[in-house]
Amino acid sequence: MKINIIKHRYWYFLGSLLIIIPGLIGLALWGLPLSIDFTSGSLLEVQFESGKAPQPAEMVALYGDFGFDSPRVQTAENNIIIIRSKDMQQETKQAIVSEMETRFNSKVTVNRFDTVGPTVGAQVTQRAFIAVCLAALGILVYITFAFRKVNHAFRYGVAAIIAMIHDILVVIGAQVFLSHYLGWEVDSLFLTALLTVIGFSVHDTIVVFDRLRENSLIYRRVSFEKIANHSIVQTLDRSIMTTFTVLLVLFILALFGGVTIRHFVLILLIGILSGAYSSIFNASPILVVWENREWKTWFRGKKTAESSAQ
Amino acid sequence: MQRKYTFLLLILLLVVIAVLVDIPKPPEAFNTVLGRDLQPILGLDLRGGIQVLLQPSEGFEATASQLEDATKILENRSNALGVSEQVFQVIGTKYILGEFPGKTDTDQVVSILQQTGLLEFIDAGDTPLEPGTVVATDFTGKGSQQPSVLPTVPAEAGTAPVATPTESVIYHTVMTGADLNTVGVTSDSSDPNPYIAFELNDEGAKNFGEFTTNNVGKYLAIVLDKKVVSTPVINSPITDGKGIIQGQYTVESANELATILRFGSLPVPLEVAQSTLIGPSLGQDSLNKSITAGIIAFIAIALMMILYYRFPGFIAVLALAIYILISFAIFKLIPVTLTLPGIAGFVLSIGMAVDANVLIFERLKEELRGGRMLNQAIDLGWKRAWLSIRDSNVSTLITCVILFWYGSQFGASIVKGFALTLAIGVLVSLFTAVVVTRSFLHIALDRSKFADHPKWFGL
Numbered sequence: 001m002k003i004n005i006i007k008h009r010y011w012y013f014l015g016s017l018l019i020i021i022p023g024l025i026g027l028a029l030w031g032l033p034l035s036i037d038f039t040s041g042s043l044l045e046v047q048f049e050s051g052k053a054p055q056p057a058e059m060v061a062l063y064g065d066f067g068f069d070s071p072r073v074q075t076a077e078n079n080i081i082i083i084r085s086k087d088m089q090q091e092t093k094q095a096i097v098s099e100m101e102t103r104f105n106s107k108v109t110v111n112r113f114d115t116v117g118p119t120v121g122a123q124v125t126q127r128a129f130i131a132v133c134l135a136a137l138g139i140l141v142y143i144t145f146a147f148r149k150v151n152h153a154f155r156y157g158v159a160a161i162i163a164m165i166h167d168i169l170v171v172i173g174a175q176v177f178l179s180h181y182l183g184w185e186v187d188s189l190f191l192t193a194l195l196t197v198i199g200f201s202v203h204d205t206i207v208v209f210d211r212l213r214e215n216s217l218i219y220r221r222v223s224f225e226k227i228a229n230h231s232i233v234q235t236l237d238r239s240i241m242t243t244f245t246v247l248l249v250l251f252i253l254a255l256f257g258g259v260t261i262r263h264f265v266l267i268l269l270i271g272i273l274s275g276a277y278s279s280i281f282n283a284s285p286i287l288v289v290w291e292n293r294e295w296k297t298w299f300r301g302k303k304t305a306e307s308s309a310q
Numbered sequence: 311m312q313r314k315y316t317f318l319l320l321i322l323l324l325v326v327i328a329v330l331v332d333i334p335k336p337p338e339a340f341n342t343v344l345g346r347d348l349q350p351i352l353g354l355d356l357r358g359g360i361q362v363l364l365q366p367s368e369g370f371e372a373t374a375s376q377l378e379d380a381t382k383i384l385e386n387r388s389n390a391l392g393v394s395e396q397v398f399q400v401i402g403t404k405y406i407l408g409e410f411p412g413k414t415d416t417d418q419v420v421s422i423l424q425q426t427g428l429l430e431f432i433d434a435g436d437t438p439l440e441p442g443t444v445v446a447t448d449f450t451g452k453g454s455q456q457p458s459v460l461p462t463v464p465a466e467a468g469t470a471p472v473a474t475p476t477e478s479v480i481y482h483t484v485m486t487g488a489d490l491n492t493v494g495v496t497s498d499s500s501d502p503n504p505y506i507a508f509e510l511n512d513e514g515a516k517n518f519g520e521f522t523t524n525n526v527g528k529y530l531a532i533v534l535d536k537k538v539v540s541t542p543v544i545n546s547p548i549t550d551g552k553g554i555i556q557g558q559y560t561v562e563s564a565n566e567l568a569t570i571l572r573f574g575s576l577p578v579p580l581e582v583a584q585s586t587l588i589g590p591s592l593g594q595d596s597l598n599k600s601i602t603a604g605i606i607a608f609i610a611i612a613l614m615m616i617l618y619y620r621f622p623g624f625i626a627v628l629a630l631a632i633y634i635l636i637s638f639a640i641f642k643l644i645p646v647t648l649t650l651p652g653i654a655g656f657v658l659s660i661g662m663a664v665d666a667n668v669l670i671f672e673r674l675k676e677e678l679r680g681g682r683m684l685n686q687a688i689d690l691g692w693k694r695a696w697l698s699i700r701d702s703n704v705s706t707l708i709t710c711v712i713l714f715w716y717g718s719q720f721g722a723s724i725v726k727g728f729a730l731t732l733a734i735g736v737l738v739s740l741f742t743a744v745v746v747t748r749s750f751l752h753i754a755l756d757r758s759k760f761a762d763h764p765k766w767f768g769l
Contacts, residue, residue, distance in 0.1 A: 047589075090417045090585075111589035113416060115582070117365075123719075131716040138708040146701050192651055192713070192725050196658070196732070199709035203662070203702040207669065210698040238665075238672045241618065245611055245668075246661035252607045253657060258599035260355070260592075261654055268658070 003236070006229040009285035016166055016282060019274075023173015030180045032172070035187035036116045038128075042088045045112035046081055046097065052106035053079040062103060066096055074183065076259070080111065087115050128191050132168070135195065136161055139202050143209070150213050152290075159286040160205045163278040167201040168194065170274040171267060178266075189264045197271030200246070204239065204279035211235050212284060224291045228284045236280070243276040317749040325632055328639035336642075350642055352411075353649030353727060356597045358590030359411040360419050365404055365583040372404065376577040381406055383576060386535070387422055402719045405583065416587050424580070428536075429487025429571065433521070434529035438541040445536060449483035484521045484530065489514025493571040495564045496554075504564040506555040508571065515551025523547040534570055600653045607657055608634070611664055619671050621766035625750045626667040633663050633742040640734055652727035659735025662706070666743030669695040674751075678767060688751050692744075699743060703736050710736070 005012070036043055048054070054062075056073035063071040063085055071085035088096075093113060100108045143157035150156070171194055178184045211231040219227055247269065254265040289295070330336055336348045354361055364384075366372045372380070381398045384406065388396050397409045410419055432447055439445065491511050497504035510518055522530075522544050531541040532555075542555045559567070569577050611630065615623035637656065641648060674691035682690065710733035717726030 045589075090420050090582075094417055109589060109591075110414070110587060111592045113585070113587040115585045117581075117583040127716055127719055131712050134715075135709050135712040138712065139705050142704060142708060143701075146704075188725055189651060192728050195709055195713050195716075196655075196728075199706040199732075202705040202709075203665075206702040206705055207698045210701055214694070214697070234676075235672075238668050241668045241672075242661070242665040245614065245664045246658070248610050248614065249607045249657055249661045252610060253600075253603045253654060256599060256603040256606055257654070258596045258603075258650075260596050261600075261650055264651065264654065 003233050004229055005232050005281065006225050006285055006288055009281075009288065012281035012285060016170075016278070020166070020169045020173060023169060023176055026173065026176040026180060030176060032176060033179050033183075033185050035185035036084065036087075036114060038186065040087050040116045042085050042093070042116075043112065043114040044083045044085075044093065044096070044110070046083075046100065047109040047111055048079040048081070048104065049106040050079055052104055053081055054100075054104045056081075058104070059083060062096070062099060065099075066092060072183075082112075087117060131191075131195065132198070135198055136164060139164070139198075143202075143206065146206075147209065147213055150216055155287055155290050156209050156213075159283050159290070160202055160209065162286055163205050163275075163283040164198055164201045166278045166282055167197050167271055167274045171197055171271045174270045175267065178263075184263055189261070190267060193264050193267040193271065196268060197275060200272055201275035201278060204243075204275050205283045207238065208232055208235050208279055208284055212287070225288050228288050232280055232284055239276060239280055243272065246272050314749050314752045317745060318753060321632070321746055321749065325635060328632075328635040331639035331642055332635055344643075348642055351645045351647045352593075352597065353647045353652065354409055354411060354586070354588055354593070355650045356593045356648060357411050358414065358588050358593040359409065360413045360416055360588075361410075361584075361586040362408045362416075362419060362423065362582055363401070363584035364406045364408065364423065364580040367579040367581045370578045372578040374400070374403070377404075377406055379577050380580065384408060384423055388419070406580065412590065414587065414589065416585055420582055420585065424582075428534070429490075430483045430533045431485050431518075432481040432483050432531045432533050433525070434481065434531040434541055436528055438529050438543075439531045439538045441538050441540060443538045445531070445533060445538060446480045447483045447533065447536065448480050449486060481531070481533075485510075485514050485517050487571065489517070490571060491551075493568050495561070495568045497561075503557065503559050504561050505557070505559065506564055506568050506571070508553055508555070510551040510553075512551070515549070518551070518553070519547065519549035522553075523549065532567075532571070539570060540567055596650050600650060600657070604653065604657050607660065611660065615664065615667070619767070621754075622667075622671045622674065622751065625747060625754065626664065626671070628750060629667060629742045629746040630660065630663060632746055633738055634660070636742070637735055637738045640738065641731070644734075646730055646734070647727055648731075649727035651725070652731040655728040655732040656735055659732055659739060662703075662736060663739035663742060666695075666699045666703075666739055667747055669698050670743065670747060675767060684755055685752075688748065688755065692748050696744070699740065703740055706736050707733060 053075065056075060059073045059081060060071060063083065068085045068088070071083050074082045074084075076082060097108055097110060100106075140157040140161055143160055144153050147153040147156045175184070175186060175190065179186070208231060211234055212228060215227045215231050215234075216224070250265050250269045250272065254262055254269065257265060331340065331348065340348050377400045381400055385396070385398050388398075388408065388410070396411070397407075399407050401407045408419075408423065413419055428449075430447055430449055432445065489510050491509045491514075493506065493508045495504050496507050525544050526547060528544055529541050530544050532539045540555070540557070542557060545556075555567070566577075608630070612627045615626045615630075617623070619626065637659075640646070641656075646652070670692055673695045674687055677687035677690050677694075678684070710729045713729035714726055714733070717729060
């Protein structure tokens with residue numbers, strides 16, 4: 001039995017597109033709800049005595065009395081209510097909490113109170129973007145350097161970056177749907193998860209590329225496609241084993257690690273899966289496409305592209 | 311042959327040190343060497359508390375040194391809160407981050423931070439006071455008492471401080487910073503040094519006029535939060551509420567004094583840009599849960615490694631245990647503030663530590679299948695896997711550096727903590743994979759014959 005991954009490369013590219021495109025459409029339609037970390041505003045998490053937690057509508061009314069239009073109210077386990085609104089002063093918060101206590105006749109514990117002013121929010125967003133670009137650039141430079149002994153070292157870097165962008169898009173797409181249907185926001189933890197995925201994605205890709213580097217120095221007369229496929233298959237055991245271990249850890253964190261990081265962990269899960277997929281089914285196939293300059297045949301019908309892949 | 315035992319000794323030594331650091335009550339010797347208590351430092355999200363990000367008020371710019379100064383002043387002020395572990399740091403180019411573990415009252419913290427320092431003008435009599443001297447004054451915070459005290463005290467206060475040490479003297483407060491209307495720095499041709507010009511409100515002008523008329527030639531000390539800042543001489547009575555302070559000032563020192571007069575102690579007025587409050591119960595809950603998750607994850611990984619890789623898997627589990635001991639010891643030594651994402655990053659790095667072992671074992675298997683001797687297979691497998699391990703981990707480290715930088719810019723200590731724990735995790739995993747796993751494999755297997763026990767290797 002011989003596994004040929006390179007042969008079916010266009011099917012795998014198609015698979016990626018089928019995941020990424022709906023995410024991009026969702027992004028265009030619904031956008032991403034940014035948390036107060038990136039915009040500005042206040043988040044108040046309060047806990048009521050058991051059975052005394054008010055309905056969201058009552059909370060909206062209470063906030064309305066203090067002049068806050070359309071706060072977003074979310075209920076959680078253990079009589080916890082989370083309210084997001086425009087940013088408020090400390091005094092206002094105190095007044096609101098004591099009003100809650102009288103109106104709903106319960107002791108109110110403040111679990112969290114975050115306020116972010118508008119200037120910080122704008123800068124955080126901007127720097128986040130710069131952080132991702134810098135990470136990509138750093139990795140590109142490193143790979144080009146580490147692979148300097150093989151032909152076209154630069155291509156390896158670019159292919160790794162494309163695989164990385166693939167994973168970023170998958171994660172953002174997943175977040176778009178999670179935001180739309182479950183109301184999850186993009187916060188600084190999401191950003192941390194995204195950057196971790198970037199690290200892992202490249203980590204996985206490099207392990208395959210490293211094998212490709214080693215093999216291409218040994219088998220100089222074999223076609224690049226064959227070497228690429230051979231390298232992927234050789235590292236398949238390791239890829240599966242490592243991905244499985246990391247996923248196992250993430251599942252355990254999601255199950256036992258508490259609510260606060262569940263969102264973070266789920267995003268990581270999706271990203272790591274995507275990273276494993278892209279390192280096996282996208283990164284090396286891209287190198288093959290580049291080696292064969294297949295784009296020349298892309299517009300002459302699919303048949304030609306397939307036959308050149310034999 | 312002997313080298314592997316040297317390594318074994320080194321590893322054992324490291325483990326012993328790590329264990330000593332890790333245990334809840336490390337030996338006294340560590341505390342003395344480090345000069346601090348060797349306790350794990352928990353982030354706000356795990357212990358509850360308040361985080362406040364301050365920035366200069368709108369329309370103000372602050373230099374790096376001004377921010378540093380403000381940080382020190384804020385530290386002094388927040389001592390009033392009774393928290394011993396508050397931390398202030400300058401973040402990026404315009405923010406100051408304050409963290410107050412265990413606090414739950416944001417209003418109290420913010421109001422203490424935003425208070426202006428108490429600025430007093432005291433009657434120093436005939437002796438100038440050294441800047442920095444701590445003095446006691448008769449000002450109690452209620453402004454109404456000033457006028458009534460004025461006529462009687464100057465006479466005795468004028469003579470008393472000459473002989474007596476400063477601590478025992480209670481100086482009279484002539485007026486406070488609240489009476490200042492405007493303060494500016496000017497210079498003209500009559501004086502080579504710049505001087506500070508100020509204007510008082512009506513009440514201040516009246517008090518100050520009376521006092522200066524009676525005390526020409528004596529010293530008037532400017533005191534901030536009971537600490538002497540400067541002691542100018544009263545050259546002439548100031549009755550119209552407009553005065554100047556002259557002295558050997560440079561433009562810089564004049565500006566500094568003017569700023570103090572204007573804003574109390576802070577070099578720039580600060581406002582709250584962001585504040586976060588995490589309740590203590592939420593933090594404790596998160597901590598317990600992540601520890602549970604960590605233990606379960608370790609057991610699951612251990613089972614998986616042993617079932618799949620058999621004997622080498624067992625070695626990997628040993629290496630992993632050592633990895634955890636060393637990493638945690640480093641967290642305590644640096645010290646790294648453990649946050650929730652930080653712990654997540656650490657648990658995740660266990661996954662990456664496993665990866666290094668997996669890479670080595672897969673290569674080992676390949677070499678064994680290729681018919682190599684066990685001894686050679688270990689060396690070759692390790693050597694071939696090394697490049698992958700190195701390159702993949704360096705790329706993760708690059709991401710960590712960028713994340714750390716990003717986290718430092720905004721006091722996003724969450725992101726920073728995650729990046730730091732992941733980076734330490736990656737570095738230690740490199741060490742355990744390269745040194746520990748390899749030495750253990752050699753020590754355990756060099757003398758055995760692989761051919762007798764293929765099942766040990768899952769082949």
